[in-house]
Amino acid sequence: MKKYDEILIGSGPAAYKMSNLLAKTTHQVLVIEGFEFGGTCPNYGCEPKIFLEGAARTVLQSQQLLGKGISQPAKLDWQTLMQTKLERFNSWPDETRAIIKKSHDVEAGYAHFIDDKTVSVNGRQYQADHIIIATGQTPNILDIPGKEYLHTNYDLLSLKELPARVAVIGAGFVGLELATLVAAAGADVTMIVHSDRVLRGFTRGEDKALVDAMQKRGIKFVFNANTQKISQCKKELTVTTDQGDIKTDYILNAIGRHPNIEKLALDNTNIKYDRHGIKVDDHMMTSVEGVYAIGDVVSRKQPKLTPVAEFEGQYLFNYLTGKTTQQIAYPTIGQAAFTFPEVAKAGVNPDDVANDPQYRVKRIPLKYGSLYAGQNDQISTLTLVFKDQQLVGASEIGDYAADDINNFIPIIGLQIDSNEYRQKVMAIYPTLGDKVAGALL
The missing domain is CATH 3.50.50.60 (FAD/NAD(P)-binding domain)
Incomplete structure (x- = not known):
């Protein structure tokens, strides 16, 4: 039975982050993947979605400007768009596997636990000082006739x-x-x-x-x-x-989605889990010493997003290699739906504190600004939440809500007050960034 320093079960964003970091060490690593190398995000999730969204946004914005300077709206050619998408993304799993294989051993197959310290894949058993579960999530399927x-x-x-x-x-x-x-x-x-x-x-x-x-x-x-x-x-x-x-x-x-744990045979171990995923402590360790979980497979309150998974991969690498002994502490996390219009948020939800006198909620319609008016964006509304004059939450609906809210995440996360911001930041005019200082008043 071969033993490694680390076994990574999965190769999505969390595991891929760790894989790349471990490649810079002398550690012996095995990466096991039963699905597409790279996981859902680059193959069937956020990457192809945002790629396709670029064309969809152009079509929808041209429709929005019909009669406002655009006489003929754009039309989306689905077949050509999908062919372009497939040409870009079809090679990614093989490319990801090749990158990992340059530094680590690879097994293409589903891993399952024999016991707390042993995993099996393709009929071969392996052990490691650290086993890291990073199998992500998989779609829920309605259990109905048809x-x-x-x-x-x-x-x-x-x-x-x-x-x-x-x-x-x-x-x-x-x-x-x-x-x-x-x-x-x-x-x-x-x-x-x-x-x-x-x-x-x-x-x-x-x-x-x-x-x-x-x-x-x-x-x-x-x-x-x-x-x-x-x-x-x-x-x-x-x-x-x-x-x-x-x-x-x-x-x-x-x-919705559920944690991808069915094939892991966790009942052969003492690893605890619930319907939200595998339970971990503040160092990402499961209920079994030496076995860790990172990414969307983890049962946690933070949103299950690619940047969060990568953050956990970076943290666990630092922890296992002695670069930190601190508990994991998550930053302010931004979240967006790339619909049209977009919706985005970070920090405190305004609805949650609407009746709490400790908080002040400020809503700012953006349609009067030249940038938004020029796009005929009549919906864009920014909502800010303050506590003791400190910005603690921001949300927006609008054509570029995700980019707009990104202006406010550092202010929330770094706890920058309005005076400090105005003294140290002068954003490009006339974008939303230029309006941040005034919005903080």
Whole structure:
């Protein structure tokens, strides 16, 4: 049985970060991957999504400016766009594997635990001083009659022919972003939402404004709907809900994700886990000494995002190599849905403190600024939350909400007060950054 210094189970952002850092050491490392090397983000998630969003945004902004200086809006060519996407991304798993293999041993297959200290893959058993679980998450699939007709983001992001009608079950980040994409390409889209709202982590006002904007573009929403079954008649699919039937040609299952632990055989170990993932302490160690977990597979309150996974990979490398003995401390984390308009946030949610006298909530419509008016962006609204004159939260809905909120994350995270900001920062005019100083008053 071969023994390593580290075994990395998974090769997504968290593990890939550690892999690259460990490559600069003399450690003997084994990387095990049962899915695509690189994980979901670069292959079926954030990277291809933002690549495709560039074309969709251009189309939607041109539509928004129709009659305001644009006489002919852009049209999205789905087949050409997807071919361009596939040419860029199809080689990434092999390239990622090759990069890892330059420095580490590699096993392509699913790992499972034999006991607390031993993992098996492809019939071979391995041990290590440190075993790091970084298997991420995988899509939830509705367990209903006709579930074989459901598709996930993995399927849609490689779909060469765009269906005329698309039904999206679920209205979280994935569902809303992909609905925005296919609708911009010309598909007739219906969103089937289990509850009465979308994106619960944002404010109700931002949720409503986003839904209103999507509805104005022809995207339909069915709220408080429970999907009961799916049936097919010839080439047409029917989604049966307790709110009625929806006829469609393609169904995107976007009801969330769960920790990818089924194949790990954790019941052969003393590793504790719950429905949110593997439980870890403040040093990312599981309930078994020497076994760690990082990335989206971890049960934690912080959002499951690529930068958070990479942060944990950096932290654990530092901890295991003696560069730190401190507990992990997460920074201020920004989060955005790349819909149109976008919604983005960081820090305290304004809705959570609306009735708390310790906080002051300030809402600033941005449509009067020349930059936003020139884009005919009538929705953009920035919301700031202050406590004792210190900015503690920011959120926005607007065409460039993600970039806008990035201006405020350092102020929240570094606890910079308004006077200090104005003395040390003069942003480019006339962007939102130039307005930050005034917004902090």
